[in-house]
Amino acid sequence: MAKRLYIQLYNAKTGESITLPLNPETTDIPNEKDIKTYNILGYGEVSLKGNRQLKRLTLSNIFPDNNTRFALLASLVKQLNYKPYSMQETIDMINRWVDNDNIIRVIISGHLNAEFRIASHTSQIKESVSDVGYTIELVEYRNPTQKSEIYTVKKSKLTKLKERAINKYIPSQITGQTGQTIYKLAKLNYGGKWEELAQKNGITNANMQLAGQIVEMLPL
Numbered sequence: 001m002a003k004r005l006y007i008q009l010y011n012a013k014t015g016e017s018i019t020l021p022l023n024p025e026t027t028d029i030p031n032e033k034d035i036k037t038y039n040i041l042g043y044g045e046v047s048l049k050g051n052r053q054l055k056r057l058t059l060s061n062i063f064p065d066n067n068t069r070f071a072l073l074a075s076l077v078k079q080l081n082y083k084p085y086s087m088q089e090t091i092d093m094i095n096r097w098v099d100n101d102n103i104i105r106v107i108i109s110g111h112l113n114a115e116f117r118i119a120s121h122t123s124q125i126k127e128s129v130s131d132v133g134y135t136i137e138l139v140e141y142r143n144p145t146q147k148s149e150i151y152t153v154k155k156s157k158l159t160k161l162k163e164r165a166i167n168k169y170i171p172s173q174i175t176g177q178t179g180q181t182i183y184k185l186a187k188l189n190y191g192g193k194w195e196e197l198a199q200k201n202g203i204t205n206a207n208m209q210l211a212g213q214i215v216e217m218l219p220l
Helices: 069-074 086-099 157-167 180-192 192-202
Strands: 007-011 016-019 036-040 045-049 057-061 075-078 081-083 103-108 112-124 132-140 174-177 214-216
Touching: 016 086, 045 069, 057 086, 086 112, 086 132
Parallel strands: none
Antiparallel strands: 007 016, 007 103, 016 075, 036 045, 057 132, 075 081, 103 112, 112 132, 174 214
16 A cells, blocks of 8 residues: 655644645645746847746645544644644634744655745635635745854753754654664654653553554654
8 A cells, every 4th residue: 555645734933733634636846946038139049047936835635524534644733732633723723824924844755844834725615515625825935034053052842842843754653663662762753752652552661662563653
């Protein structure tokens, strides 16, 4: 069976994220440059070096009702804490990101990890259908004034977790490898939280070997 593509929207400012329950059938990830052409008298058309264009994404499918099997594919996180999927809470969260002009990191497993602004979020509702369609238009965010700075202030645990979420994609499930334990797995992926990961998987021994076992991971 083909591996499912994970699309996650992550708001580093608020610590909120959503893993889309139903992905678009296709998602175009453009890589474009603004190439200008000119006609030179007696020579013909020439092209000049252009600048990279901002990426523009369109994500469109449905947010399923809470009681459907598709809802199990989603993960909803608020302030880095996992919450059961809620269709309305997901819609409200994305609309709030639009209203507050939040910068959102879009992670498409193995294909994209970049910051975007949400240009629009459109909900499509139909008569006698509980699911709600979504169309999210995103424009890549680039800050021309951003400079590299060295900070000596000690970072909080929450800040470290947010930075880890930005730079690392964690799938919803993994298969344990030889020598792995729930303690080592939690330390590697979350910097700790082994008790929470163990509880999610019904494990009581932090040093139990996980080789070959399917482990449900915590969402970021």
